[in-house]
Amino acid sequence: MQNELIKNIDLALSSLEMNLIKEVNKRKRVISHLPHSQKLSAINLVKYLTLRNVDLKGLQNNLHEMGLSSLASSEGHIHRQLQAIRERLGKNYKEQELDPCDVLWSTETMKNKTRSLFGEKETEDQPYIMVTFDASFVNDYPFIKNLLMNGMNVARINCAHDDESVWESLIQLIKKACAKTGKSCRIYMDLAGPKIRTNIINKGQKKGRVKVKEGDVIWLSESNEGFAKKDIVISPNETGILSKLKKGDRVFIDDGVIKGIAEFIKGDKVGIRLMRISSEKKQIKAEKGINFPDTELDVSPLTEFDKACIPFICENADIVGYSFVRNPSDIVFLDSIIKQTGKKHPLYVFKIETPQAVKNLPDILFEGMKHEIFGIMIARGDLAVEIGFERMGEIQEEILWICEAAHVPVIWATQVLENLNKSGLATRSEITDAGHAAQAECIMINKGPHTIKVLSTLKNILKRTAEHKVKKRFTFRPLNIARNFIQGKNNFE
Numbered sequence: 069m070q071n072e073l074i075k076n077i078d079l080a081l082s083s084l085e086m087n088l089i090k091e092v093n094k095r096k097r098v099i100s101h102l103p104h105s106q107k108l109s110a111i112n113l114v115k116y117l118t119l120r121n122v123d124l125k126g127l128q129n130n131l132h133e134m135g136l137s138s139l140a141s142s143e144g145h146i147h148r149q150l151q152a153i154r155e156r157l158g159k160n161y162k163e164q165e166l167d168p169c170d171v172l173w174s175t176e177t178m179k180n181k182t183r184s185l186f187g188e189k190e191t192e193d194q195p196y197i198m199v200t201f202d203a204s205f206v207n208d209y210p211f212i213k214n215l216l217m218n219g220m221n222v223a224r225i226n227c228a229h230d231d232e233s234v235w236e237s238l239i240q241l242i243k244k245a246c247a248k249t250g251k252s253c254r255i256y257m258d259l260a261g262p263k264i265r266t267n268i269i270n271k272g273q274k275k276g277r278v279k280v281k282e283g284d285v286i287w288l289s290e291s292n293e294g295f296a297k298k299d300i301v302i303s304p305n306e307t308g309i310l311s312k313l314k315k316g317d318r319v320f321i322d323d324g325v326i327k328g329i330a331e332f333i334k335g336d337k338v339g340i341r342l343m344r345i346s347s348e349k350k351q352i353k354a355e356k357g358i359n360f361p362d363t364e365l366d367v368s369p370l371t372e373f374d375k376a377c378i379p380f381i382c383e384n385a386d387i388v389g390y391s392f393v394r395n396p397s398d399i400v401f402l403d404s405i406i407k408q409t410g411k412k413h414p415l416y417v418f419k420i421e422t423p424q425a426v427k428n429l430p431d432i433l434f435e436g437m438k439h440e441i442f443g444i445m446i447a448r449g450d451l452a453v454e455i456g457f458e459r460m461g462e463i464q465e466e467i468l469w470i471c472e473a474a475h476v477p478v479i480w481a482t483q484v485l486e487n488l489n490k491s492g493l494a495t496r497s498e499i500t501d502a503g504h505a506a507q508a509e510c511i512m513i514n515k516g517p518h519t520i521k522v523l524s525t526l527k528n529i530l531k532r533t534a535e536h537k538v539k540k541r542f543t544f545r546p547l548n549i550a551r552n553f554i555q556g557k558n559n560f561e
Contacts, residue, residue: 217249399436511526
């Protein structure tokens with residue numbers, strides 16, 4: 069019976085291996101145009117996505133029963149791991165048949181790419197730590213120096229706030245602190261990107277807020293013409309959005325606090341039925357974010373303000389964060405804008421914060437691979453609102469796996485130890501979340517009155533996590549991201 073099981077396992081592995089090679093051959097021409105340093109990573113990514121296009125739970129259970137590798141935690145060297153199992157079962161490979169992307173090459177490649185993106189650091193086995201800066205730091209050089217001494221490796225400046233004079237002052241203080249302490253710190257600057265916000269243009273306009281309750285209908289419109297005085301009318305600050313909405317599309321306001329459904333489409337006016345209001349003060353305020361997770365919006369990821377910021381970023385930043393990337397053409401667009409400046413090219417980090425970006429992640433990675441070094445940020449704030457909080461745990465795992473297969477460093481961002489940062493006291497759940505963040509290559513924390521305490525706590529958590537980091541066996545159910553890619557629903561062919 070055991071011999072029969074071994075035979076069935078090897079037949080399944082043989083079929084999988086042939087499929088991996090077939091899918092890579094279909095994409096040989098495109099892979100050949102990538103930089104040499106990215107070719108093996110691109111091949112491994114195709115192979116991993118091919119594997120994740122099918123349900124392998126049964127095979128994994130059989131492998132586990134036989135005391136063999138179940139392929140879990142092998143994202144970065146998936147074909148070579150499969151070959152290693154077949155070798156244990158008696159398969160003899162010729163040297164040239166063995167995949168060169170083995171565990172040692174994969175591990176070293178990820179380390180080198182991470183170091184190239186984020187710089188040098190003292191603790192090799194722990195993630196980098198990114199700290200968000202703002203104007204309040206300008207007059208506090210000792211605090212910036214203290215951040216460096218307590219583990220900050222990357223300083224984040226959000227271009228949505230302050231101006232070039234503030235950014236310049238912050239950068240000079242960071243460089244001064246680095247020179248004084250001998251510590252390394254990369255400068256990361258986030259492009260603001262398009263942020264769709266509420267503009268109250270009818271009832272409640274003067275106060276900048278309007279009371280609502282569940283079951284109410286509010287209207288989205290670019291003007292208040294044709295409405296009664298009692299009607300609640302919100303105008304998004306971006307034009308051309310409302311024509312894209314369809315009946316049944318979800319609409320979220322104020323980081324998901326308010327949920328609505330598009331119920332009435334009347335020309336350029338959309339009636340939204342409010343389904344849930346998750347706050348004590350049931351009101352809509354001006355300048356709150358609006359998310360349209362079900363709607364394919366034709367909004368440029370680069371605003372005119374972003375374009376104006378790019379020359380300064382190119383001159384002063386090591387890394388540029390690209391907000392609301394949805395597909396490869398968005399990356400091509402940023403490339404063209406930076407090329408027009410004639411200035412040096414900062415390293416890219418693409419922020420994954422929309423359902424479209426999740427779906428198109430493989431294509432975004434392949435477009436990114438035209439550059440030798442780049443990273444991905446899991447921007448959990450907007451992403452959680454867009455895909456739903458209940459799916460966030462699942463999606464962030466998938467992003468981590470796929471980026472590991474591509475040997476692309478990941479930044480884990482938004483609400484890391486947020487309660488500790490604000491109040492000085494951590495919740496149990498955010499301590500667990502911080503430990504989970506250790507899977508990423510870099511962890512971003514926001515500004516707050518207890519940032520030094522957050523750094524100290526985070527370093528302690530990461531040190532303990534590093535001692536037993538890989539301890540869970542995952543099963544390979546099919547991933548929608550992989551299925552879309554293999555079935556040709558993505559662009560990379």
